[in-house]
Amino acid sequence: MAERLPANGPxxxxxxVxxxxxxxxxxxxxxxxxxARERxxxxxxxxxxxxxxxxxxDGLPGLRSASMRARAAYGPKDSLRDALPPELTEPFLDAVDRLLRELNREANRVRT
Structure with missing residues (x-):
């Protein structure tokens, strides 16, 4: 399970970054x-x-929550990839994954 960022953190x-x-x-x-609106x-x-x-x-805790919600749009049975073109879905997924990795790094840095 991902570490939580403290609400009273930076x-x-x-x-x-x-x-x-x-x-x-x-x-x-x-x-x-x-x-999605256009379609x-x-x-x-x-x-x-x-x-x-x-x-x-959003602050860091809300940013993690929003990122996880964004990532959940790429589920195995019901995915944003099925509704919108890859030239839009893949850069979003990449950006969200990079953001989540950095949030995890920060949570681990704060924890140690």
Whole structure:
């Protein structure tokens, strides 16, 4: 299970790598959301709608939660990949995975 980041830890802007990765994931999320809206995929619009703002603005605990929710959109039975083109889904997935790895590194750094 992933380590939790303390709520009283550093502010997001104090960790520029994490902040930049969150902003990158948010930009990719904006593109996915726009394409889902254009295609009329209301289920995916509803799922994706809160994610870009959360990836852009949430503190570290909320950022982890938003990242995990974004990652869950790539499930084995029901995946964002089945609804939207790979040139949009894969960069988002890559950005979210990179963000989660960095969040895990920070959680481990704080813990030790």
């Amino acid at each position: 502010a997001r802007h104090e960790l520029p 994490i902040d930049d990765l969150g902003l990158l994931a948010a930009r990719h999320g904006d593109r996915l959301l726009a394409e 009329g995929l209301t289920r995916w619009v509803t799922y994706l709608e809160p994610l870009p703002d959360r990836l852009r603005d």
